[in-house]
Amino acid sequence: MSRAFDFLLDEKNTNELVSSIPYADYIGMKIQQNINGEIIFVLPFQEKHVGNPMIRAIHGGVLASFMECSATMMVIGTVSHDHLPKCVNQTTEYLKSAKDVDTYARVKVNKAGRRIVAASVSCWQQDENTPVAISHSRFMVGG
């Protein structure tokens, strides 16, 4: 496990990281570890996340922004400490409607280049094997 990765294992760091991005703080996301010590991003359900009040589904845009924030933080934690990574683009695939419960995300950094980092995020609710959404994003890192 790299030194950079340890950064996200410290709760003080993760709290600081979330509060350093006002929008991440605003949607109320958190960084946790599962029993295997893997980094899991959590979006505890809030009323303002609801996009369709009739079926009480979480708004797709909220999910997309949660996944973007998760990926940004994973990139900060593992690749780029010094600069805030800039998202170049993001593709989000919606697989099923997200209910009014907590949402979890796992980020995989697929390629950490010198200038571009590619990451994919899988986002689920009750069962990790049936994700509600998947996204692929690219970040510009450094200067």
Added chain:
Amino acid sequence: MSDSDKEGTSTGMEGLPGAFGDSHPGFMEFQFKPVYMKDKKAGMMLPYNKKFVGDKSSGSIHGGIITLLMDTAGGMCVMATVNQMMPIATLDLRMDYLRPTKKGMDITAEVECYELTQNVAFVRGFAYEGEGDKKEAVAHMTAAFMLNTKGPNFGKASRFSEVNGGEK
């Protein structure tokens, strides 16, 4: 925006700006303001808010809230195009962030539904900041929406606040 544009809402869709505006719990929170709906196009405005900042050093707002705005504007545009508040769902959505936004600038989404099939609506649009000569695109969006998904028809209620229940 001239007054004639604002009056472009089609018959039977009067509730739509309300549904996407101040009567919706989430959109009230995000302060999205529907600007116009006309000829398969829709506009929606996001006033600058410190809560939405993504980069504290520059004050530019987070890409996530632009995605949220574009997704919402896209949905509104689809409903305007099919001329009915039918239940829809985003299938996929791609955002390209063209440049960081400037501190204190409102963002306006301009979205069009460029193709409508039996089941799927294809939508594209830009997010702009500034007005007139200084108008600059900050992000581009393409999305596909599934039409007539599960769930009650929005058309039965003109405002979300009048709705309760529905399937879970």
